[in-house]
Amino acid sequence: xxxxxxxxxxxxxxxxxxxxxxxxxxxxxxxxxxxxxxxxxxxxxxxxxxxxxxxxxxxxxxxxxxxxxxxxxxxxxxxxxxxxxxxxxxxxxxxxxxxxxxxxxxxxxxxxxxxxxxxxxxxxxxxxxxxxxxxxx
Amino acid sequence: xxxxxxxxxxxxxxxxxxxxxxxxxxxxxxxxxxxxxxxxxxxxxxxxxxxxxxxxxxxxxxxxxxxxxxxxxxxxxxxxxxxxxxxxxxxxxxxxxxxxxxxxxxxxxxxxxxxxxxxxxxxxxxxxxxxxxxxxx
Amino acid sequence: xxxxxxxxxxxxxxxxxxxxxxxxxxxxxxxxxxxxxxxxxxxxxxxxxxxxxxxxxxxxxxxxxxxxxxxxxxxxxxxxxxxxxxxxxxxxxxxxxxxxxxxxxxxxxxxxxxxxxxxxxxxxxxxxxxxxxxxxx
Amino acid sequence: xxxxxxxxxxxxxxxxxxxxxxxxxxxxxxxxxxxxxxxxxxxxxxxxxxxxxxxxxxxxxxxxxxxxxxxxxxxxxxxxxxxxxxxxxxxxxxxxxxxxxxxxxxxxxxxxxxxxxxxxxxxxxxxxxxxxxxxxx
Numbered sequence: 001x002x003x004x005x006x007x008x009x010x011x012x013x014x015x016x017x018x019x020x021x022x023x024x025x026x027x028x029x030x031x032x033x034x035x036x037x038x039x040x041x042x043x044x045x046x047x048x049x050x051x052x053x054x055x056x057x058x059x060x061x062x063x064x065x066x067x068x069x070x071x072x073x074x075x076x077x078x079x080x081x082x083x084x085x086x087x088x089x090x091x092x093x094x095x096x097x098x099x100x101x102x103x104x105x106x107x108x109x110x111x112x113x114x115x116x117x118x119x120x121x122x123x124x125x126x127x128x129x130x131x132x133x134x135x136x137x
Numbered sequence: 138x139x140x141x142x143x144x145x146x147x148x149x150x151x152x153x154x155x156x157x158x159x160x161x162x163x164x165x166x167x168x169x170x171x172x173x174x175x176x177x178x179x180x181x182x183x184x185x186x187x188x189x190x191x192x193x194x195x196x197x198x199x200x201x202x203x204x205x206x207x208x209x210x211x212x213x214x215x216x217x218x219x220x221x222x223x224x225x226x227x228x229x230x231x232x233x234x235x236x237x238x239x240x241x242x243x244x245x246x247x248x249x250x251x252x253x254x255x256x257x258x259x260x261x262x263x264x265x266x267x268x269x270x271x272x273x274x
Numbered sequence: 275x276x277x278x279x280x281x282x283x284x285x286x287x288x289x290x291x292x293x294x295x296x297x298x299x300x301x302x303x304x305x306x307x308x309x310x311x312x313x314x315x316x317x318x319x320x321x322x323x324x325x326x327x328x329x330x331x332x333x334x335x336x337x338x339x340x341x342x343x344x345x346x347x348x349x350x351x352x353x354x355x356x357x358x359x360x361x362x363x364x365x366x367x368x369x370x371x372x373x374x375x376x377x378x379x380x381x382x383x384x385x386x387x388x389x390x391x392x393x394x395x396x397x398x399x400x401x402x403x404x405x406x407x408x409x410x411x
Numbered sequence: 412x413x414x415x416x417x418x419x420x421x422x423x424x425x426x427x428x429x430x431x432x433x434x435x436x437x438x439x440x441x442x443x444x445x446x447x448x449x450x451x452x453x454x455x456x457x458x459x460x461x462x463x464x465x466x467x468x469x470x471x472x473x474x475x476x477x478x479x480x481x482x483x484x485x486x487x488x489x490x491x492x493x494x495x496x497x498x499x500x501x502x503x504x505x506x507x508x509x510x511x512x513x514x515x516x517x518x519x520x521x522x523x524x525x526x527x528x529x530x531x532x533x534x535x536x537x538x539x540x541x542x543x544x545x546x547x548x
Contacts, residue, residue, distance in 0.1 A: 015183070015184045017180075019189070043154075043155060044155045047152045047213030047214060053198050053216070053217040053220070054191060054194055054195035057190075057191055057194040057195075057198075057220075058191035058194075076184030076185070077185055079183075079185075080224050081224055081383065081406070082221065082222060084219065084220070084221040084222075085219060085220050086218070086514070086541055087216065087219065088514055088515040088522055089515060103497070103539050104499040104536070108382055111499055113524070113539060113541075125515070128524060128541060130495065132355070132356065134383075219493050219543065221358040221404065221495055223377070223404055223405075223406065225377055225378040240402050241362040241399070245519055246492065246545075248362055248402070250402060262378070265377050265385070265387060265404060267358065267360055267402060267404055268360075269360065269493065271519075271520075289457070290458070291454070293463070293465075317429060320426070321427070321487030324490070326427075327468075327490070327491040328469035328472055331469075331472075332465035332468075350457075350458030351458060353459075353461070353498065355497070356496060356497045357495070358494070358496075359494050360493045361491050361493065364490075
């Protein structure tokens with residue numbers, strides 16, 4: 001695997017510009033895993049000043065997509081088939097980090113799980129996700 | 138319950154302006170259910186020209202929030218505790234509709250399920266969600 | 275589709291005898307849906323006298339399997355890829371009913387949702403599930 | 412925390428005898444985690460000779476219950492509110508192991524995740540779950 005975060009972010013800007021502009025980036029990756037960040041944006045919070053659930057979903061979904069790319073290459077047509085999010089505690093006051101790890105890459109489906117935390121506080125997950133992507137034939 | 142979609146949309150613009158501006162609206166509601174729309178935006182699609190998974194999550198999450206408000210009033214601090222999305226088929230070519238129905242409103246948690254389809258094609262769900270919100274004490 | 279509940283129950287006894295003996299049965303079915311029952315068994319309750327979560331999962335999983343058979347015929351090697359259960363209220367005092375409806379049957383995956391209630395009280399769901407089965411090639 | 416697997420298994424036999432007799436046991440535990448086993452039983456397999464999904468759900472649910480007890484003591488009335496299972500590959504040929512880790516223990520809800528594998532092959536998860544229990548007031 002020769003992918004770099006830089007390549008994934010270039011691809012993201014190209015294929016998914018609205019998401020890229022909203023502050024999502026790949027920050028690190030390796031065989032079977034990827035880390036992504038959402039840059040804190042005080043204008044995009046939910047009541048209470050919390051990072052919204054959909055922002056956390058977006059980061060989880062994206063981190064898992066990136067993790068799959070480390071196994072099958074950049075494949076924009078890999079699409080989520082299911083995703084479950086558990087929201088554990090208020091997410092606030094900093095950049096959001098999501099780290100996806102693949103649990104299985106099959107021929108048709110790739111499964112993984114994603115931990116989310118506020119940068120600098122990795123010990124206290126703010127959310128946790130698991131899901132699967134369908135891999136194009 | 139005297140809530141109207143107009144009131145919920147005013148609240149949305151106030152409490153969650155980025156989401157309101159991105160084209161999400163309450164369109165209908167009744168005791169224990171609510172319908173919401175995302176206005177099709179060709180600049181916000183994912184590779185393939187599909188409506189992205191996070192957009193569907195956002196609409197599902199929002200429709201469920203609105204449905205809960207029909208039971209407990211507008212309560213911005215009701216927060217999602219978990220949400221599962223199943224993505225069934227490509228969502229494309231029109232406004233996205235989400236209809237949430239509550240399955241249980243308890244003292245601490247409210248559960249519901251959400252059907253999503255492209256406006257005009259309600260027979261073919263594009264996604265399906267289920268989840269729960271924690272209700273503030 | 276010529277399947278009958280009787281045929282499915284015969285198959286269940288043959289393929290899955292421990293489950294059949296534990297009191298699970300198909301009770302009704304039609305194109306794209308199936309209903310199954312678990313016969314109340316006071317010796318198999320959890321603390322509080324409630325029907326256990328795993329019993330509800332088993333019934334949901336089975337009802338969805340049966341619903342898929344109404345579309346593709348009896349196919350024992352269809353296996354669950356994911357299932358989410360929401361437990362809404364205590365399940366007690368009667369037979370458990372599960373009704374699965376397919377939301378999508380694709381070439382590789384079949385998705386559906388399942389309502390569970392105590393027989394005679396269909397208005398008050400005790401649990402709700404959604405999930406997918408992988409269909410053998 | 413002074414809990415031992417022995418105490419949990421005694422409790423299981425007392426409170427949940429059918430489950431105990433079906434071969435589920437706590438095998439290890441520590442602050443915030445627990446491991447449980449299901450003893451392989453060739454008479455309880457699904458078509459294909461695989462360990463059935465409901466058996467995996469049961470072990471996941473139980474391991475998470477035990478993990479919660481390491482934080483709040485044995486509390487039979489802690490009940491599952493939601494659980495998502497991802498089934499990754501066929502589970503066969505040995506005892507099933509489930510290891511639950513808590514991700515958050517709140518006042519009202521405790522969340523955790525559960526890895527499942529065949530004894531001796533921990534590197535290849537057969538299933539993965541995440542869920543929450545409601546803690547009695």
